[in-house]
Amino acid sequence: MSDAPTNGLPGTAERGVPGPVHHKGPGPAESGWFEPRGRGRGGRALALHRVTGLLIVVYLYLHLGVLSMLLIGRSTWSSFLSLVTAKSFLALEAVLIAAVLFHGLNGIRVALIGSGIAVNRERALFWAGFAIATAGAIFAALHVLGAL
């Protein structure tokens, strides 16, 4: 209950209590950037940029953890390699390449817009980056899966 002075009218104390702040997003306030409803190209690019960034960070630590298996011994490493060279695992690698390409190219777009250099080219930059990332990811997927 608020410490605000009351003038004796009913409901005055309740009206002194600050109301909640409505947030976008599926969860707590911090998830507001992830709200899919009502977002445009820029908002979705920002959300995808953050998601791919998190994915890359998770992969980095996973990669370091996996490399530490070399300390255990040759047989452990060899059995692990047989697992990660399976087609299903290589498909995940294609996803990682797509994430890296989008994150990097969108980062260039954000830098160009954010420094005021190419503000009016925002749309073209987004679609150019998206097209390059898609083409690169398809090429990489075909390559790692052995089709090329």
Added chain:
Amino acid sequence: MSAEPEAPIGTTQVPLEQTDVRRLRVYRYERGGGAERFDEFDVPVGPHTTVLDALLWIKLHRDQSLTLRHSCLHASCGTCGVQVDGREELACVCSVHDHGAEITVEPLANLPILADLVVDMNGFFARFPHEHPIIRASEAPTGPHDGEVDADPHHAEVTLHHHPLHHQHRAAPPGADFMRLEDCIECGLCVSACPVASTSYEYVGPAALGAAERLLEEPRGVKREDVLEWASRPEGVWRCHVGLECTRACPTDAIPAERIMALRRELIFGHDDRKDDQ
């Protein structure tokens, strides 16, 4: 709640025949009145019914306690901003036919709710730089010599005397492409749409930064260094993550995102004196 065959309300003069029914899910909150909730209302709509029309119909015919704010009914005052299906809209010009059979109406995000669809705008206005003038040049009162325009249309000069902030000459360069931030109606839609304002309470937001950039264009006695110093604080232009949702949400095309980038350009590369000489 079911709708009876009552005539739908509308702000236009065209025949108000009912053509359809929309279900509105309306956010409800009353301080001291319990938890937040959504109430559903079936509203008869005509061909020109707006979301504000529908909300007023609910208030008149279904629930008088519904709290909403509006004034001008033509997108000038900026008081009826709400989220319609998650997107920021001025309810007075948002047609129900642009949405589906069920329409969710919520208050603006990132601002404290006073009741139902009404948010407290004090925090929004407090974000503006102190130098933000109350009277804009285009609204300043005109006297015998005020507002006089130089006979040469290629170098028009307007002299404003009445307001202390306007003791100066404003020169319009030939062919000047005036931007429209002057048209910012301070509705708060940009702050609600901004994904960064969702996660950072300190961020001053697009409208305030846009107003600061406008001060650079037309300083009215304000030092540009002060404006740039204000804008370059950590919670200023550098907090923007280029989501560009503010420009998309802006109902008057005041392009706040582009203004923020212009401030950044000025901070990174310095002032381009050639612009002043044009």
